[in-house]
Amino acid sequence: MAGANVVHVTDANFEQEVLKSDLPVLVDFWAAWCAPCRAIAPAVDELATEYAGRLKVAKLNVDENPRTPALYGIRGIPNLIIFKGGQVKDQILGAVPKRNLVRAVDSALT
Numbered sequence: 793m794a795g796a797n798v799v800h801v802t803d804a805n806f807e808q809e810v811l812k813s814d815l816p817v818l819v820d821f822w823a824a825w826c827a828p829c830r831a832i833a834p835a836v837d838e839l840a841t842e843y844a845g846r847l848k849v850a851k852l853n854v855d856e857n858p859r860t861p862a863l864y865g866i867r868g869i870p871n872l873i874i875f876k877g878g879q880v881k882d883q884i885l886g887a888v889p890k891r892n893l894v895r896a897v898d899s900a901l902t
């Protein structure tokens with residue numbers, strides 16, 4: 793359910809892959825049963841390709857990794873959080889249009 797440029801993160805590797813990343817990271821908190829998550833997935837995959845080298849795109853399955861979503865107060869999915877320097881820079885809730893994601897990513901990259 794993810795393109796070649798998307799990293800799958802877990803509770804175990806979240807700190808290393810996301811919080812300690814040299815690049816800003818867009819994390820897609822999702823679940824297999826979530827229809828809106830499936831609807832937004834192609835846009836997330838496109839961002840991973842379009843921003844390769846400038847942005848890391850990661851997916852975290854909330855059913856398989858409950859600890860990290862709990863730390864960030866994730867109560868609804870899809871929920872996308874942009875991290876930069878280990879800090880939350882932006883959060884997008886719901887299956888929003890790709891342009892909304894682009895706007896948030898561009899803002900975090902500046």
